[in-house]
Amino acid sequence: HRTFFSLAELNSAIADLLPALNQRPFQGRSESRQSLFEALDRPALRPLPATPYVYAEWRKARPGIDYHIEIDKRLYSVPHALVGVKLDVRVTDTSVEVMHKGQRVALHSRHGKGRFVTLTEHMPKSHQAHQNWSPGRFLNWATDIGPATLDVVQRQLKDRPHPEHGYRACLGLLNLSRRYSRDRLEQACARALSINSASYQSITSILKQGLDQLPLPLTEEEPELTDLPVHTNVRGPRYYH
Structure with missing residues (x-):
């Protein structure tokens, strides 16, 4: 008798006995497990896969x-x-x-x-054409034009589902600077920001209508004119807000 102190020891001892067991003839027959395997099973075996099975x-x-x-x-x-x-x-x-x-x-x-x-x-082909551009390149170009254009470009590149969507708007702004001039684009961006509508479509509309060439409305931070004559019919800009 043998005493085993682990399952691994027991399995190792069983493995040593398997060859003799497989070669022992069946009762009343000349075949053994090993001979039947060689005659029936081995010819039907196929090579193992070249790569391990991958769970998917x-x-x-x-x-x-x-x-x-x-x-x-x-x-x-x-x-x-x-x-x-x-x-x-x-x-x-x-x-x-x-x-x-x-x-x-x-x-x-x-x-x-x-x-x-x-x-x-x-x-799409239109997106492939944008591969030579990057956010940094757009931002550098906008910085050269002015702070309002830079602000608009930053908004176009921010929080897009995919960068190319922002690239299309920025390339549109680039074309506007060539068509109307860099100075007019900067003024149009400033006006668009002042009305909280800094989209490409809004800036295009401002340029088409020439609104960029009009003075911007006074902001709260700008001082009111003080050299107006004193008269009951003369009112400051706050009166109209």
Whole structure:
């Protein structure tokens, strides 16, 4: 008799006895477990997979207008033509694989920095053209024009669902500076900020109507005129607010 002090010791002893057990003929027969395995099972065996099995979770996703799907609070791009289409997504610990009608349309690594994971080939042509720009480049350009333009550009780049959406507005402002002049753009941005409407459309409207060439309304911080004649019909600007 043998005494075992752990399950590992017991299993090791059993493993030593298995070869003899498998080669022992069955009662009343000439075959053994080993001989039947060699004759029946081994010929049917297939090679093991070249790579280990990877656990994956399947999900459904529908890309938004920015051609990204959200997986665990990160956004992954798909071809922009699939915006609004329901897609199958295979998620593993290391990758995000996007399928459409059984065909893979996107593959991303789950590792990396940033909330957005975007492939250039997934972008519309108009977005691909923006790749030579960056937030820093837009901010430097706006700084050269003036503080009001810088303020507007900062607002355009802030809190966008995807940076390219802000780039489009900033490129529009750049075109306005070429069309109307840098000085007029700065004045238009100042007027847009004064009415709390610093959108590209608002600034374009101000320039088209020539409102940038009119003096800005007085602010609370600006002093009232003091050289007006004293008369009951003469009132300061506060009277009209």
